[in-house]
Amino acid sequence: MTLIYKILPGSAWEAALAEGRFEGSPIDLQDGYIHFSTAAQAQETAAKHFRSQAGLVVAAFEAEALGADLRWEPSRGGQLFPHLYGPLDPALARSVRAAPLGPDGVPDIGALA
Numbered sequence: 001m002t003l004i005y006k007i008l009p010g011s012a013w014e015a016a017l018a019e020g021r022f023e024g025s026p027i028d029l030q031d032g033y034i035h036f037s038t039a040a041q042a043q044e045t046a047a048k049h050f051r052s053q054a055g056l057v058v059a060a061f062e063a064e065a066l067g068a069d070l071r072w073e074p075s076r077g078g079q080l081f082p083h084l085y086g087p088l089d090p091a092l093a094r095s096v097r098a099a100p101l102g103p104d105g106v107p108d109i110g111a112l113a
Contacts, residue, residue, distance in 0.1 A: 002063040003113050004036040004082045007050055007099060010057045013090070022088040033071075036061070036082040039112035044076070046099065046107040056099040058109045065092050 008025055016022035027049075028034045037045040042058070050056055063070055069086035099107035 002038075003060050003094065004038055004063045005042045005109070005112060006034065006036050006059045006061065006088070007042065007046055007056055007107065007109065008059070009053070010055045010098070013057050013059060013096065016088070016090040020090070022090055024088075032085070034084040034088055036070075036084065038082070041076075041079060041081065042109050042112055043106075046109050048076075050099075050107050052101070052105045053107065054101055056107050057096050058099045058107075058112075059090070059096045060094045060112070061088075061092055062094055 008022075012022070012025060022034070023029065024034045035045075046056075063082055066084055066088075070082055070084050072080040073083050075081040097110060099109045102108045
């Protein structure tokens with residue numbers, strides 16, 4: 001089992017739960033897929049893309065459960081990142097936790113598996 005992570009505003013997560021699907025954040029919609037990170041990539045993603053954004057959550061998903069719409073593609077530094085080409089079912093989340101801002105303005109995503 002491979003866990004992958006989506007960092008997003010808590011309000012967007014609540015809306016996804018209410019709607020039963022997540023179509024993506026503005027950058028996801030612009031790029032045509034939902035961005036995820038591995039445990040090893042998530043802290044850098046938080047620092048690079050989410051600095052000073054309060055009210056975030058980190059949702060963990062089992063990569064295998066997302067099916068054929070999940071593709072591993074090269075991105076930052078040539079690393080393979082998980083990208084979901086389709087809506088995300090929030091019911092598939094294995095866990096969701098708050099990511100409060102640290103003193104440096106970077107979201108604290110905690111220890112990821």
